[in-house]
Amino acid sequence: MFEKLIKLIIRLKKLIKTIDLFNFMFKIISEKGDKMKKSIIGYCPICHDKLVVKTLRCNHCDTEITGDFTLNPFDYLSKEQLDFALVFIKNQGNIKNIEKDLGISYPTVKKNIEDLCLALNIKTKTDDSYEEELREETKRRLKNGEITFEDAERILGDL
Numbered sequence: 001m002f003e004k005l006i007k008l009i010i011r012l013k014k015l016i017k018t019i020d021l022f023n024f025m026f027k028i029i030s031e032k033g034d035k036m037k038k039s040i041i042g043y044c045p046i047c048h049d050k051l052v053v054k055t056l057r058c059n060h061c062d063t064e065i066t067g068d069f070t071l072n073p074f075d076y077l078s079k080e081q082l083d084f085a086l087v088f089i090k091n092q093g094n095i096k097n098i099e100k101d102l103g104i105s106y107p108t109v110k111k112n113i114e115d116l117c118l119a120l121n122i123k124t125k126t127d128d129s130y131e132e133e134l135r136e137e138t139k140r141r142l143k144n145g146e147i148t149f150e151d152a153e154r155i156l157g158d159l
Contacts, residue, residue, distance in 0.1 A: 042076035050076065073120045081119055084112045 044051055053069040074082065091097035098109050142152045
């Protein structure tokens with residue numbers, strides 16, 4: 001009888017250690033969950049329209065400010081586009097280093113840059129509409145006397 005009691009006590013101690021370990025792990029996971037920040041999504045998961053922020057809250061004093069706040073252009077990038085942008089910045093635009101970091105080819109880097117510019121609504125020199133706009137704007141400025149013929153020649157010569 002005494003041996004059974006000792007075996008039972010040993011099993012209970014193991015069970016208590018297991019429960020304590022479970023509670024400890026649960027606490028760690030919960031604390032991590034509280035501290036983990038959620039990324040802002042820029043588009044509605046249902047209709048895919050752009051989202052706006054309605055409420056800003058201070059975690060320190062719980063002050064809340066409500067309104068319609070627009071997100072910055074980077075909040076509308078996909079995770080892949082944002083990751084590429086960070087690698088691009090890290091490598092200061094050096095395409096060879098970007099190729100090495102990401103293990104992708106030159107054409108893929110160029111395509112990612114074009115996609116990123118498109119997503120950020122950045123006009124590029126390779127964009128035909130940008131070139132046409134620049135030509136028209138240069139003609140208008142030349143006609144209005146805002147720039148000289150040499151200035152217009154230099155601007156259009158860069159295209």
